[in-house]
Amino acid sequence: MKILTxxxxxGGSKGIKLKNLAKINGKPLVAFSIEHSLASKLINRxxxxxxxxxxxxxxxxxxxxxxxxxxxxxxxxxxxxxPVFEHMLTYLKKxxxxxxxxxxxxxxxxxxxxxxxxxxxxxxxxxxxxxxxVRSVSExxxxxxxxxxxxxxxxxxxxxxxxxxxxxxxxxxxxxxxYYNCVIDVTKxxxxxxxxxxxxxxxxxxxxxxxxxxxxxxxxxxxFARFYLKDRI
Numbered sequence: 001m002k003i004l005t006x007x008x009x010x011g012g013s014k015g016i017k018l019k020n021l022a023k024i025n026g027k028p029l030v031a032f033s034i035e036h037s038l039a040s041k042l043i044n045r046x047x048x049x050x051x052x053x054x055x056x057x058x059x060x061x062x063x064x065x066x067x068x069x070x071x072x073x074x075x076x077x078x079x080x081x082x083p084v085f086e087h088m089l090t091y092l093k094k095x096x097x098x099x100x101x102x103x104x105x106x107x108x109x110x111x112x113x114x115x116x117x118x119x120x121x122x123x124x125x126x127x128x129x130x131x132x133x134v135r136s137v138s139e140x141x142x143x144x145x146x147x148x149x150x151x152x153x154x155x156x157x158x159x160x161x162x163x164x165x166x167x168x169x170x171x172x173x174x175x176x177x178x179y180y181n182c183v184i185d186v187t188k189x190x191x192x193x194x195x196x197x198x199x200x201x202x203x204x205x206x207x208x209x210x211x212x213x214x215x216x217x218x219x220x221x222x223x224f225a226r227f228y229l230k231d232r233i
Contacts, residue, residue, distance in 0.1 A: 004045045007064065019222075030059055041115070104118065107215070125204065148167070
């Protein structure tokens with residue numbers, strides 16, 4: 001099978017300048033996802049989508065391809081993953097006649113993942129032909145039953161349709177719930193092109209431990225990752 005990884009790594013970032021080149025243990029963030037992809041036993045092509053020449057040079061140094069640079073319009077803060085992936089897959093089909101069977105999405109902001117996790121997520125999609133995608137999830141550190149919004153100055157429990165007072169339940173009585181941890185995504189090109197979505201409506205969960213789910217957004221996340229991963233990677 002033709003299994004492609006696309007690693008989106010734009011140059012702009014408000015919280016951390018050139019975040020995708022920020023270093024952990026002396027290695028830029030984008031390099032971790034490239035190495036994870038190359039270490040997979042199933043992935044046979046690794047591409048970085050970027051608008052930045054410095055990120056491109058670093059990515060090529062670590063073994064990724066840069067078939068085409070991302071346009072400025074696709075590198076704005078408010079651009080979601082879908083148009084970026086559609087752009088790259090359309091280019092590959094038109095210019096190279098290359099159409100992958102499966103597309104793996106690895107974010108540079110998740111520097112900790114094991115190649116065998118990626119392969120397990122890929123196999124999960126292969127073994128379930130009716131599924132549109134696989135997304136890695138973990139149990140949340142704060143359970144949704146204990147989350148409120150404020151309406152007319154009063155606390156309003158978000159899960160009041162599930163239980164009259166969801167916030168008073170004992171921890172052992174809370175139902176299992178999961179959040180999307182942004183570590184591993186696996187999808188089909190047909191989901192992207194036909195359903196105009198990165199996930200479709202039939203998403204399979206790839207379960208991960210909470211402590212293995214690292215997603216760097218702010219400076220505090222980066223500092224935590226540097227400390228937490230010091231002896232792990």
